[in-house]
Amino acid sequence: MTDRDKTEENRIKRKKTVTTLLANIGRVFLDFLASTGRVTLFLFQALSQGFRPPYYLHQILRQVWEIGYLSLPVVGLTALFTGMVLALQSYTGFSRFNAENVIANVVVLSMTRELGPVLAGLMVSGRIGAAMAAEIGTMRVTEQIDALTTLSTNPQKYLIAPRLLAGVTMLPLLVLVADSIGVFGGYLVSVYRLGFNPALYLQQTFDFMEIQDVTSGLIKAAFFGFIIALMGCYHGFNSKGGAQGVGKATTYAVVSSSILILITNYLLTSLLFEQG
Amino acid sequence: MTPKFSLKHLHKSFGQKHVLQGVNLEIFPGESMVIIGGSGTGKSVLLKCLLGLLHADKGSIQMDGQEILKESSTQQEQRLQDIGVLFQGSALFDSLTVWENVAFRLIYAQHMNRKEAKLIALQKLASVGLNESVANLSPAEISGGMQRRVALARAIATQPHVLFFDEPTAGLDPIFSSVINDLIRGCVNELGATALTITHDMKSARAVGDRIAMLYDGKILWCGPADEIDTCDNPYVQQFIHGSATGPIHLETDLQHVA
Ligand SMILES: Nc1ncnc2c1ncn2[C@@H]1O[C@H](COP(=O)(O)OP(=O)(O)O)[C@@H](O)[C@H]1O
Ligand SMILES: [Mg+2]
Numbered sequence: 042m043t044d045r046d047k048t049e050e051n052r053i054k055r056k057k058t059v060t061t062l063l064a065n066i067g068r069v070f071l072d073f074l075a076s077t078g079r080v081t082l083f084l085f086q087a088l089s090q091g092f093r094p095p096y097y098l099h100q101i102l103r104q105v106w107e108i109g110y111l112s113l114p115v116v117g118l119t120a121l122f123t124g125m126v127l128a129l130q131s132y133t134g135f136s137r138f139n140a141e142n143v144i145a146n147v148v149v150l151s152m153t154r155e156l157g158p159v160l161a162g163l164m165v166s167g168r169i170g171a172a173m174a175a176e177i178g179t180m181r182v183t184e185q186i187d188a189l190t191t192l193s194t195n196p197q198k199y200l201i202a203p204r205l206l207a208g209v210t211m212l213p214l215l216v217l218v219a220d221s222i223g224v225f226g227g228y229l230v231s232v233y234r235l236g237f238n239p240a241l242y243l244q245q246t247f248d249f250m251e252i253q254d255v256t257s258g259l260i261k262a263a264f265f266g267f268i269i270a271l272m273g274c275y276h277g278f279n280s281k282g283g284a285q286g287v288g289k290a291t292t293y294a295v296v297s298s299s300i301l302i303l304i305t306n307y308l309l310t311s312l313l314f315e316q317g
Numbered sequence: 318m319t320p321k322f323s324l325k326h327l328h329k330s331f332g333q334k335h336v337l338q339g340v341n342l343e344i345f346p347g348e349s350m351v352i353i354g355g356s357g358t359g360k361s362v363l364l365k366c367l368l369g370l371l372h373a374d375k376g377s378i379q380m381d382g383q384e385i386l387k388e389s390s391t392q393q394e395q396r397l398q399d400i401g402v403l404f405q406g407s408a409l410f411d412s413l414t415v416w417e418n419v420a421f422r423l424i425y426a427q428h429m430n431r432k433e434a435k436l437i438a439l440q441k442l443a444s445v446g447l448n449e450s451v452a453n454l455s456p457a458e459i460s461g462g463m464q465r466r467v468a469l470a471r472a473i474a475t476q477p478h479v480l481f482f483d484e485p486t487a488g489l490d491p492i493f494s495s496v497i498n499d500l501i502r503g504c505v506n507e508l509g510a511t512a513l514t515i516t517h518d519m520k521s522a523r524a525v526g527d528r529i530a531m532l533y534d535g536k537i538l539w540c541g542p543a544d545e546i547d548t549c550d551n552p553y554v555q556q557f558i559h560g561s562a563t564g565p566i567h568l569e570t571d572l573q574h575v576a
Binding site for chain 1: 365368370393394397398400401402404405406408409410411421422425426428471
């Protein structure tokens with residue numbers, strides 16, 4: 042083979058790579074649009090069904106229990122250690138400027154505005170989003186969802202709407218708890234490890250905290266709860282093909298809700314940031 | 318007489334897989350129709366098309382003269398209110414107890430109070446040979462054959478006038494098979510229900526069916542009165558009911574496509 046043949050071949054190869062690359066990007070983009078459409082349609086159906094009676098109170102309470110109460114240990118532990126680490130790390134940083142007295146402020150601000158909602162969201166997505174996808178997915182592949190339909194019960198109303206409702210309402214409550222425990226963690230480390238005056242630390246915590254720090258975190262939490270429930274339900278509801286399909290649905294639910302939480306967090310922060 | 322169900326040129330494919338390829342069938346009110354056919358021929362798919370759980374690609378399905386391929390979801394909900402279904406995999410709700418499963422439609426759709434609903438559920442469980450001791454168990458705690466019977470009890474709990482049974486006797490011993498056959502016959506004779514039963518079990522097909530239809534290769538190959546099936550001269554039907562390995566029905570293996 043001559044050199045010219047070789048360069049010609051390389052050129053064709055490169056051209057091919059470029060076209061396949063473009064085709065792949067195009068395909069990913071189209072897939073993205075298609076799945077956004079499907080999720081929106083799914084959500085629309087769930088909402089339009091969910092607002093119409095009958096309401097399945099028992100189902101709603103069960104989800105409230107699962108999301109709100111049973112997630113408390115996981116979320117509490119995460120918040121406690123995060124608050125503790127925050128106090129330690131900010132001490133390391135701020136003692137270099139002799140600004141140790143802002144630690145209380147840093148802890149409470151980071152917890153309420155950022156770490157409370159995001160960490161609680163990610164932990165709950167692993168716990169609840171996965172469980173929802175697995176439960177609904179199993180119901181799908183074992184024909185239980187078909188059975189619901191034939192027993193005059195709308196599966197969207199019976200399964201999806203209660204989960205969405207519980208997600209939206211329970212996450213803010215969980216985050217409120219997480220905020221308090223996180224601040225308490227910071228207090229523990231500051232007082233018992235770093236030797237702060239307890240009364241002074243608490244005063245500093247509450248003096249600088251504004252109500253908006255907390256509410257902005259709670260608004261985020263409501264969005265995150267919605268995302269977790271929506272992704273868990275959507276992937277579970279559309280799973281197919283036995284145990285393997287359910288496993289896939291679970292993975293998709295956790296991965297997609299985690300990514301969406303992080304993106305939404307940025308968008309909401311920049312929105313809320315503009316309002317001070 | 319207008320048929321209860323009338324299927325014309327029904328087609329359903331999954332991708333390249335053409336499962337139903339022009340099914341024509343009529344089921345009359347108060348009749349017990351049995352569909353037989355090898356596994357994987359699309360019997361369960363046909364049943365799901367009739368329920369509207371799967372959307373057929375082409376053709377027409379009429380129930381009481383109404384086209385169901387064009388119905389809205391509200392119409393579907395209304396239509397399903399008078400239909401009881403036993404799914405092939407039983408499809409019991411595992412978050413509920415056995416009796417709550419049986420009473421599901423009574424409690425959730427008809428808003429009956431739980432005490433009354435439980436009484437009815439226990440009655441229905443007794444009619445499939447299950448006593449009170451299983452009523453409070455969860456479906457995961459009972460055997461597959463028992464699950465099947467619970468699912469049957471759930472299908473007939475509200476005494477619907479249309480019944481679909483997907484392999485009701487699969488996995489049951491001969492004695493319980495007879496009990497189930499009698500039960501289905503009873504629903505048809507006493508309630509005047511229209512029943513469609515899918516089965517492999519020829520004994521059950523003869524016991525339950527007024528008429529038998531055989532599904533093969535995506536079409537209804539033969540359809541006739543149950544007592545004529547032994548004398549019909551269709552070689553496919555003869556091979557199926559005698560279960561012989563040789564005959565016109567070839568075992569459709571993937572190897573064939575390779576060869
Ligand atoms: N949801 C589905 N997606 C793809 N293929 C399906 C689906 N449901 C059934 N099939 C295919 O349709 C064929 C008939 O299935 P089925 O009706 O369950 O058979 P049977 O007659 O044993 O009840 C099978 O080959 C199966 O692979
Ligand atoms: Mg089947």
